Amino acid sequence: MNGKPELVLFSARGRESLPDCLATRLESSAAVTYCPTLTALSDDEIVGQCADARVVGLTRRACKDFHGGLVDRLPKLAGLAVFATGAEWLDTEALAKRRVQWRILPDYSTQTVAEHALGMLLALARRIHLSDRVVRAELPHTVSLRGWELAGKCVGIVGLGKIGLRIARLVSAFDAKAVYCDPEVATSEYEAVPWERLLAESDVIVLAASVERGARPLIDGEGLARMKRGAYLINPSRPQLVDSEAALQAVLCGQLAGYGVDERVYSPAVLAGVEPGRILQTGHTGWYSDEAMARGAGAWVENLIALAEAL
DSSP: OTTOOEEEEEESSGGGGSOHHHHHHHHHHSEEEEEEOSSOOOHHHHHHHHTTOSEEEEETTTOSOBOHHHHHTOTTOOEEEEEOSOOTTBOHHHHHHTTOEEEOOSSTTHHHHHHHHHHHHHHHHHTHHHHHHHHTTSSOTTSOOOOOOSTTOEEEEEOOSHHHHHHHHHHHTTTOEEEEEOTTOOOSSSEEOOHHHHHHHOSEEEEOOOOOTTOOOSBOHHHHHHSOTTEEEEEOSOGGGBOHHHHHHHHHTTSEEEEEESSOOSOHHHHTTSOTTSEEEOOSOTTOOHHHHHHHHHHHHHHHHHHHHTO
16 A cells, blocks of 8 residues: 555554544554454454554553464564553564564553552552442441551552652652662662562552563562561552462461552452452553553554654
């Protein structure tokens, strides 16, 4: 089509997922096929849509694991731009072997995810999620709604990148003490502490670390046992950072007072055996705000255009 490279873009609403001005810009650089989907596609479905694509735009809604076998089945693929901050779901070694250029969105949701992490923490601290259910008579009025203040608590942040730093500043505004553990960061703004000390002394631990493909959980049963008894664990990052079964057992025995995770990890049947309010799941919505969506769409289209024009 007029010499433009074939580009296939997966999104929830197809072309309507982009503002018209961005879609028009993208279409000036590539022959775009829009593939709307609200669910994850099979490998065969992705290959069927992308057999001739030189560039692919992908969301995690459409694909949960862009693995090496999938890369091998797309011989014309030269560029991949994903609407995501993390790359652990991409087989970057397979992409590099095929010399496929790939791009992520490292900055679009920093503020949104940081605010979501604080919201998860405040919900658990003040039992806001339970208060609503009690008022609706979904839970008996005997359920305790007694909370605690963030002021004066020690909040240990694992990973002081852009999101972790923003979380530290937000909790500091509540007069909490923020400390961090990150061997790749040195700053005088907050106190760096060794891993063992962060586990032992933090009233709350917030995970703001990235995930490597295939890596073992950062917080496992041993790590949970070394945490201060009755502490809270907040995971707005990836569920793979925590051994989910170990976290469940830690909640059940009282080692953890609460666990917040931005994903659907535990089934309703499992949660039925847990004291109400001790586990908070937010279904991978930490990135989902008006502002982040607008920033992300703009950055995604810029990445797609750059990949298309490099061919």
